[in-house]
Amino acid sequence: MNSNLAESQPNSLSERQALPINDPYQYFLENDWTLVKNVIPKSQIDFLREEILKVSENLDPNVGTDKSSKITKLLFKSNRASSSLIQAYKNQTVQRILRSRQKSPFIEHSKVLAKAPGGNETAWHQDGAFWQRFDPECSMITVWIAISEVNQSNGCLRVLNRDAEDGRLFEHELVSQGQEKRIKQNSLQDIISKNPVELGIMEPGDALIFGAKVVHGSFPNTTDSARLAFKMVFQDLNKRPKTEPIRDQAVILEGAQGFVNQSIPCFLPRLKMRKSSAISRIRR
């Protein structure tokens, strides 16, 4: 857990609101992250939240943000829930953003991210530090969708805006019994002092979208309710190293406008999966 930043900037952040972003696509091009409003309509979000809550009774506050794949799989047993997530993927702005970097995006992985009441903060990190083997160019893009309201009290994301050091992947160290990584403390102090922190304050259905080098983390959840989110992480099929087979849970669909995960069984009949040819393409 990284307490240094929280201690170094407690008050400057307490009154802050989310940035108003007028042109999310342009903002992404300039900053490597952005916020897109309403990628899942409010009418569908309540259902998604209920579905997640049904299977989220035993969240552990000590793990920061719970990333159980069991919850994700259970969620996707519901056709209605999965349709909402397809809708988020097909959102015009989300598509423009993904396509600005990726010719053939597929879901490399997806997770429900539930922060329990009392859940710890998630330390400052860059996702690229976790993915170097299979995403050496740091080209993967995360679409992090708020399922509940997300604010500073219940553990919203916080991101650092780009600066002159843009393009660097910082040194990380393992924390939380090797389950998480954080940027090493000496680098962190330096980065934090030079870069503005922005908060991902979001309404249910909004999406924070960010590249693999964006320095980010999340606040602790000091409320009595779980903070719920869902993320889909996209990779360009062409950027996957030939030596790294697509993980079992990722399925490539040729000819479809996007690619889905094997842990989402309800997608498969609808989109007529052609897994074997795609995987052999990847392994070539």
Ligand SMILES: O=C(O)CCC(=O)C(=O)O
């Ligand atoms: O959802 C959270 O609290 C943290 C998520 C995160 O940092 C990540 O997925 O990289």
